[in-house]
Amino acid sequence: MSAVSDTAPRLAAPKPRGGIAQSIADSLVVARRNLIRMSRIPEMVIFGLIQPIMFVVLFSYVFGGSMNIGGSTDPDVYRNFLMAGIFAQTVTFATAGAGAGIADDMHRGLIDRFRSLPMARGAVLTGRTLADLVQTALTVVVLAIVALLVGWRIHEGVPKAIGAFALLLLLGYAFSWIGALIGLSVRTPEAATSGGLIWLFPVTFVSNAFVDSSQMTPWLQHVAEWNPFSATVQACRELFGNPGVSESTAWPMQHPVWASVIWSVVIIAVFRTLAVRKYRSAA
Template structure:
């Protein structure tokens, strides 16, 4: 099949999933409630006790520091919806219906991942409005800020292909949800998402410096202009080049998991 046919079929599948968001708004509501809760919790409960470089325990400065980490955590957890959604489709027999249609097999996963990009965009809009309410501001140009959002979306999109593979490998939404929580939750906390790396002990700090969650957060902070004044320059190569390091991970995830997920799809639907 031609690339245009695959894209056309993927567009149909993506529309189907987007319509599902419209008809089941609970999915979007509960996806946004958790990060909003994190913003309010860290901004108003823990913000006064957490020091940021150059600002000590300044709640207002911490709120600006916090938002990029919340954005990163939110889009990564949003990417896990891909795996749970595919597992649910397998369980309900929707995938078997797709098999009976004259459509490109790769369009199923492509359409699913594209629709979850839309979901993440909507969540980011809600999160940005929440951030503005608690005092977060963008201090750079429009294009730099757009680059920050784009990098977050691209990183989440690449992660969604990892979970597309998991969703086809483990066709149970409950297992996918539990597995994603166990893996993603520590990854987003052993990073600079909520606290400066200087506060972490030696081994954890090294892991955090090379954690792509740290670099996508660092890149977003730089592109939004949310690096506190007086912050020392990072010592690790990944945090010195956060956009490049994050882009490398995006490419690695896509190059590895797009073919692997599609191969798993063909294997799962051939049984």
């Protein structure tokens, strides 16, 4: 009896994509997955909107009349001074949520499943941070509407205002990589939330966001002026045409737009590298 061997035709292997193309495609898939998840849990978005709205109302109407901005204690002046700080605080506080989300994926073993797939190593984190950026942009839009209702106005035209919002989103995206690193470094989502807020409070409050930094003690004023958060706040005030333009001689306060871009790019470069390295070794 003769043995008949049937050899199945070999399928042509798909042409491999380049590293950058694969990373972009995988990142967009992960981002879509996270956006779908957010849409199915609307309370995540709702609670993210409530906090900044509360800050606007509380700071505007509780502290507005007692703040001295450029020699004026007019609450309307303070509201316009305040909003750049509230916008910046909103995009940075989203960092805690990003860290908690990644820590939750780690806790449930989802990160391990992603690591077993033939996908770019940084795609999981990039997709997550992009999805958080979309949620942050939605929050900023709603917050801007609320700010307009309480009396905030822009005075330098729409193009410059768009530039200011772009700087805010760039800062938020940069800080989300810090949240990603924290989320990969802790064991529970609760720890990621706490760890994300511990460092955010001094960063946002030791700045020019809520008070004029010139009224601080000299050493604290120096820290506030070189704070990356302060650079973005100052840049937004200039682009919005709001009061509070600093007379400081510190370089970030003299060139806040450039300082904001440089700080954000440096933070992304450093913490994305650290987060991807941590992701590769995380278990």
